[in-house]
Amino acid sequence: EAGVAQSPRYKIIEKRQSVAFWCNPISGHATLYWYQQILGQGPKLLIQFQNNGVVDDSQLPKDRFSAERLKGVDSTLKIQPAKLEDSAVYLCASSRPMALGGTGELFFGEGSRLTVL
Amino acid sequence: AQSVTQLGSHVSVSEGALVLLRCNYSSSVPPYLFWYVQYPNQGLQLLLKYTSAATLVKGINGFEAEFKKSETSFHLTKPSAHMSDAAEYFCAVSERHFGNEKLTFGTGTRLTIIP
Numbered sequence: 001e002a003g004v005a006q007s008p009r010y011k012i013i014e015k016r017q018s019v020a021f022w023c024n025p026i027s028g029h030a031t032l033y034w035y036q037q038i039l040g041q042g043p044k045l046l047i048q049f050q051n052n053g054v055v056d057d058s059q060l061p062k063d064r065f066s067a068e069r070l071k072g073v074d075s076t077l078k079i080q081p082a083k084l085e086d087s088a089v090y091l092c093a094s095s096r097p098m099a100l101g102g103t104g105e106l107f108f109g110e111g112s113r114l115t116v117l
Numbered sequence: 118a119q120s121v122t123q124l125g126s127h128v129s130v131s132e133g134a135l136v137l138l139r140c141n142y143s144s145s146v147p148p149y150l151f152w153y154v155q156y157p158n159q160g161l162q163l164l165l166k167y168t169s170a171a172t173l174v175k176g177i178n179g180f181e182a183e184f185k186k187s188e189t190s191f192h193l194t195k196p197s198a199h200m201s202d203a204a205e206y207f208c209a210v211s212e213r214h215f216g217n218e219k220l221t222f223g224t225g226t227r228l229t230i231i232p
Contacts, residue, residue: 106220
């Protein structure tokens with residue numbers, strides 16, 4: 001089965017510009033996650049979707065970050081305006097809820113590396 | 118709130134030696150525990166997981182981990198290190214709330230293998 005797809009793999013922008021990342025989860029996975037991984041740190045959850053609804057966005061900086069999953073499949077994460085501290089790898093992951101036979105495992109894409117100058 | 122602590126941000130072992138990466142967790146409910154590996158410029162790949170069955174869990178590439186409730190630990194081991202094991206390793210905890218599984222990751226341990 002195809003894995004989690006993300007694009008672009010790399011993006012370089014200047015501060016105050018905007019950027020968008022796209023994620024297509026594994027087919028049939030209702031839950032989709034966006035994580036931020038700053039160099040030298042573990043991934044930090046930004047937002048979690050169940051189908052097209054937001055389950056948890058408590059750590060999403062809502063003044064500059066937004067995310068949507070309109071049809072319950074693919075998702076877009078946007079940053080506007082970007083700050084220097086947003087330089088990180090943005091990881092998308094998906095999973096099948098345990099209530100629907102999932103095991104709790106998250107499947108990750110290769111990530112989108114953002115550099116803000 | 119759930120959390121994990123990984124002791125040692127960098128670990129170096131000689132090729133053929135024992136690998137031991139430490140992880141302690143905190144969770145208000147019985148946890149699911151995971152070890153993920155990340156190679157340079159790649160996403161995270163599952164090594165193994167504990168989901169309340171056997172406390173000794175075997176994973177891919179010869180790795181295993183033992184869940185010890187009394188010590189709130191889930192340390193990762195491999196009897197004999199290989200050069201290809203050089204990577205970043207992350208321990209993660211998931212609280213079992215059906216319909217809202219969420220992983221919280223530790224800060225990671227970079228494993229270096231000395232030839």
